Amino acid sequence: MEIRSVRDEADLSGATLVAGVLAGRQPLPGDEDLINAIDESLLDFVKFEGKTGQVAAVPHDEAEMLVLVGLGEEVGFETLRSAMGNAVRAIKTPRAVTHLGQVDIEGALRAVVEGAELGSYQYRRYKTEGEALALETLEIVDADDDVVAETLETTRATNLARDWINTPAKDKAPSELALLIQSSAADAGLSVELWDEPRIVEESLGALLGVAAGSDRPPRLLIIRHLPTSPVSHLGLVGKGITFDSGGLSLKTAAFMEEMKDDMSGAATVAAATIAIAKLGLPVTVTTVIPLTDNAVGGNATRPGDVLKPVEGPTIEVLNTDAEGRLILADGLGVVRRYEPDMIVDVATLTGAARVALGDKIGAVFSSDPDLASQILSAASVAGEDFWEMPLYQDYKKSLESDIADIKNISGSRYGGAVVAALFLSHYAGDAPWAHLDIAGPARSRETAGERVKGASGVGVRTLIELARTLARIG
Ligand code: BES
Ligand code: ZN
Ligand code: ZN
Numbered sequence: 001m002e003i004r005s006v007r008d009e010a011d012l013s014g015a016t017l018v019a020g021v022l023a024g025r026q027p028l029p030g031d032e033d034l035i036n037a038i039d040e041s042l043l044d045f046v047k048f049e050g051k052t053g054q055v056a057a058v059p060h061d062e063a064e065m066l067v068l069v070g071l072g073e074e075v076g077f078e079t080l081r082s083a084m085g086n087a088v089r090a091i092k093t094p095r096a097v098t099h100l101g102q103v104d105i106e107g108a109l110r111a112v113v114e115g116a117e118l119g120s121y122q123y124r125r126y127k128t129e130g131e132a133l134a135l136e137t138l139e140i141v142d143a144d145d146d147v148v149a150e151t152l153e154t155t156r157a158t159n160l161a162r163d164w165i166n167t168p169a170k171d172k173a174p175s176e177l178a179l180l181i182q183s184s185a186a187d188a189g190l191s192v193e194l195w196d197e198p199r200i201v202e203e204s205l206g207a208l209l210g211v212a213a214g215s216d217r218p219p220r221l222l223i224i225r226h227l228p229t230s231p232v233s234h235l236g237l238v239g240k241g242i243t244f245d246s247g248g249l250s251l252k253t254a255a256f257m258e259e260m261k262d263d264m265s266g267a268a269t270v271a272a273a274t275i276a277i278a279k280l281g282l283p284v285t286v287t288t289v290i291p292l293t294d295n296a297v298g299g300n301a302t303r304p305g306d307v308l309k310p311v312e313g314p315t316i317e318v319l320n321t322d323a324e325g326r327l328i329l330a331d332g333l334g335v336v337r338r339y340e341p342d343m344i345v346d347v348a349t350l351t352g353a354a355r356v357a358l359g360d361k362i363g364a365v366f367s368s369d370p371d372l373a374s375q376i377l378s379a380a381s382v383a384g385e386d387f388w389e390m391p392l393y394q395d396y397k398k399s400l401e402s403d404i405a406d407i408k409n410i411s412g413s414r415y416g417g418a419v420v421a422a423l424f425l426s427h428y429a430g431d432a433p434w435a436h437l438d439i440a441g442p443a444r445s446r447e448t449a450g451e452r453v454k455g456a457s458g459v460g461v462r463t464l465i466e467l468a469r470t471l472a473r474i475g
Pocket of ligand 3: 242245263322324325349350
């Protein structure tokens with residue numbers, strides 16, 4: 001979709017006009033005539049009252065159609081973004097015009113652009129039937145072009161991550177996904193190193209190799225670097241890139257396996273964020289490390305009881321091969337630490353327990369450093385993504401003691417799984433401030449509503465970009 005700014009006297013012929021309505025059918029300031037001209041019985045008929053989530057299409061004198069979106073009691077950034085997401089799916093003309101970028105709230109224009117771009121996302125690669133959305137051009141009255149352009153970088157990055165995540169595992173073998181990410185990163189002018197299996201062996205990434213051992217599709221590791229000329233700080237990112245998580249020999253049941261093509265969401269998130277940070281030219285060095293592998297059940301698969309040796313840090317007794325994300329992240333963290341970043345953030349669909357704790361819409365943040373935790377939480381809040389802090393409760397570390405190796409990869413208790421997984425990672429994170437984002441809950445949207453579209457959510461991309469903006473500001 002193209003989004004552009006137009007002057008007030010926008011041409012409405014053949015276009016859809018999009019307007020917001022407050023609860024009780026109250027018009028926004030300036031929209032009184034527009035709303036009062038609507039035949040009330042039409043709105044009664046479609047039960048449109050201006051509640052959040054409501055959409056109605058009604059006739060209009062000049063425009064082809066008027067699409068009304070409910071804004072609820074009071075307009076806020078998230079209600080406006082969500083309303084715009086609902087609007088774009090209701091539009092039946094190629095062109096639409098809206099004044100909603102001028103609503104008198106902080107970030108109105110950004111909310112409109114985000115809602116439109118994220119809400120109109122569709123993954124149609126395998127669809128041979130059905131139609132794509134009609135809308136091709138959205139004209140926002142009196143929009144600031146710089147804000148539009150900057151917002152588009154973040155929404156495009158989110159949609160890029162969604163595309164990679166929605167791709168079936170069959171079509172994103174580690175080698176293929178590595179090339180996809182590499183080519184998008186190269187387009188953004190980023191320097192990319194791609195390690196193949198022999199190189200991974202040479203570098204002694206024993207944990208990544210242990211997870212990869214069960215698959216015929218060899219692993220890869222990507223190192224993407226954004227190297228601005230005068231950086232104010234250096235952010236290290238690591239993303240979990242399991243291209244399919246069968247559980248390995250600790251095999252998942254069918255229902256739990258259904259969504260496991262998503263298990264590279266962390267990888268997609270950090271890659272897409274790095275690309276956007278580069279395109280936005282933010283003065284922060286970013287080193288992004290992405291281990292990519294299947295977790296499969298071939299004859300050479302790692303067995304429960306086997307011991308793996310990551311490149312750096314404690315040896316690991318693998319008692320459950322389904323706790324594989326933490327294994328490849330151990331090596332990812334080991335590699336990123338070589339670059340001595342000022343702080344490290346890893347992103348992973350790591351534990352079902354994080355989803356049990358926080359549900360499908362909230363990601364978990366763990367951090368060794370209170371300042372980094374609060375920077376991430378404020379960045380998430382500005383970005384309009386929902387994260388909640390969870391504790392690195394040190395006492396549980398004991399539960400990872402192993403009889404034969406330095407540590408084991410599960411605790412043996414059913415409880416506190418997200419905390420235990422984070423504590424496992426803390427063994428490999430080094431001394432610089434580190435944070436871990438467990439996005440097992442919100443990585444996938446279970447319904448289409450507002451800016452969310454059923455399928456991959458791309459959660460975390462906008463928070464990481466906003467974090468880089470924060471770092472650029474504070475130095
Ligand atoms: N990829 C899963 C976690 C997951 C679960 C992501 C649900 C998205 C939705 C991870 O590799 C896993 O299987 N974790 C195990 C850990 C357990 C064996 C300690 C889990 O959460 O059950
Ligand atoms: Zn697993
Ligand atoms: Zn997994």
